[in-house]
Amino acid sequence: MSNPPVSLLVFDIFGTVVDWHGSIVREVSALYPQVDADAFALAWRAGYQPAMQRVRGGEIGFVRLDELHRGILDDILPRFGLAHLGEAERAQLNRVWHRLNPWPDSAAGLTRLKRRFTISTLSNGNIGLLTNMAKRGGLPWDCVLSAEVFRAYKPDPRVYLGAAETFGLSPAEVMMVAAHHEDLAAARDCGLATAYIERPLEFGANNVKDVSPVAANGWHARDLLHLADQLGC
Amino acid sequence: MSNPPVSLLVFDIFGTVVDWHGSIVREVSALYPQVDADAFALAWRAGYQPAMQRVRGGEIGFVRLDELHRGILDDILPRFGLAHLGEAERAQLNRVWHRLNPWPDSAAGLTRLKRRFTISTLSNGNIGLLTNMAKRGGLPWDCVLSAEVFRAYKPDPRVYLGAAETFGLSPAEVMMVAAHHEDLAAARDCGLATAYIERPLEFGANNVKDVSPVAANGWHARDLLHLADQLGC
Numbered sequence: 001m002s003n004p005p006v007s008l009l010v011f012d013i014f015g016t017v018v019d020w021h022g023s024i025v026r027e028v029s030a031l032y033p034q035v036d037a038d039a040f041a042l043a044w045r046a047g048y049q050p051a052m053q054r055v056r057g058g059e060i061g062f063v064r065l066d067e068l069h070r071g072i073l074d075d076i077l078p079r080f081g082l083a084h085l086g087e088a089e090r091a092q093l094n095r096v097w098h099r100l101n102p103w104p105d106s107a108a109g110l111t112r113l114k115r116r117f118t119i120s121t122l123s124n125g126n127i128g129l130l131t132n133m134a135k136r137g138g139l140p141w142d143c144v145l146s147a148e149v150f151r152a153y154k155p156d157p158r159v160y161l162g163a164a165e166t167f168g169l170s171p172a173e174v175m176m177v178a179a180h181h182e183d184l185a186a187a188r189d190c191g192l193a194t195a196y197i198e199r200p201l202e203f204g205a206n207n208v209k210d211v212s213p214v215a216a217n218g219w220h221a222r223d224l225l226h227l228a229d230q231l232g233c
Numbered sequence: 234m235s236n237p238p239v240s241l242l243v244f245d246i247f248g249t250v251v252d253w254h255g256s257i258v259r260e261v262s263a264l265y266p267q268v269d270a271d272a273f274a275l276a277w278r279a280g281y282q283p284a285m286q287r288v289r290g291g292e293i294g295f296v297r298l299d300e301l302h303r304g305i306l307d308d309i310l311p312r313f314g315l316a317h318l319g320e321a322e323r324a325q326l327n328r329v330w331h332r333l334n335p336w337p338d339s340a341a342g343l344t345r346l347k348r349r350f351t352i353s354t355l356s357n358g359n360i361g362l363l364t365n366m367a368k369r370g371g372l373p374w375d376c377v378l379s380a381e382v383f384r385a386y387k388p389d390p391r392v393y394l395g396a397a398e399t400f401g402l403s404p405a406e407v408m409m410v411a412a413h414h415e416d417l418a419a420a421r422d423c424g425l426a427t428a429y430i431e432r433p434l435e436f437g438a439n440n441v442k443d444v445s446p447v448a449a450n451g452w453h454a455r456d457l458l459h460l461a462d463q464l465g466c
Binding site: 066118120126127128131132134135142143144145148149166167168 | 299351353359360361364365367368375376377378381382399400401
């Protein structure tokens, strides 16, 4: 396959660039050793799509992901024996999403990709969350694009088309990079190029993910360094 | 004065971080040696506030600065004997705003300030323009905030308050850095801290700007390195 004239790479973040499961497990285990941190991380993330669906379906107006994360957290705390947590502890715990650790290859891979492409987040995470995470984890974004800019959550087409329009590019000049086939399928439907990144441990070692290739993706890479290899960076 | 608990520095860009006048003069002189490039740069910029005022006053909906710049360009070209320029030349010339050169201290100053603060653009320039400019000029932003995010042009309070809200901060935790007293006054009215940067040559050597201090600003610096000195970075 010959390379399309892609100049902008946009990245999914949770699971693709950072390890949300491992980061939450580490923090929750340290703070609340009595809690099943693996189950806790999975429960918190399980509320993610339903929460965004309330926005996508028009039930509520656009609210930042920080707020959706907090609502899910408040819902699940009693299930894990943490109903007693006060406001300050909840707020501090909710900010764990700003402190997620990059996968080991992410900073180095992005640094290589950045030499040849403009690299931006394109995440359902809010701008402040993404910026704090990048600063802490050394992720060298050229730009921080978010659902918050377009006031719509992926896989809403406005997010993918909005990214291209923001840079005055046609969709074919933009590549979506993600570890999730639904995200890539929606991007492809909008005309973007797509690259799948294997993240078999996204849901932890007890829930290894199937990372088989899907032919519709133009690229399939083990990690961001492997993607940089394939893109000649 | 004791330092306020500022954690986010937001920067005006045109004139404060990059030299729009000098950059436009250089490019126009090279392309069209018969044109008075100094007058051309000043005429283009003179259309800037009136164009944004059409958005601020509600005459037209929000449009990106790229589009406003293009409208002004089309207006002034006949005045400079350039009415014959075709679409491709006009589009290429309009992109000069993406190619403005940083002042000599900007990249080094921002790199120092970034060690201690989160640093973001807060410009009327659109996101794509700001990102392209930063990539070319080596400006190490943590985040690219723009009028485009808030769909309002400075000095609309929504821009300054929006920057604080994006990061979950109170206005007093944000400092606006600019070479323009109107911008700083509007930020201050919203509760932001303010730093004035002297840019006496913003309008070129033929129009040296008065850079006298205004007492209401918490900080007054010759350039971004001097601001870094004052902020202990």
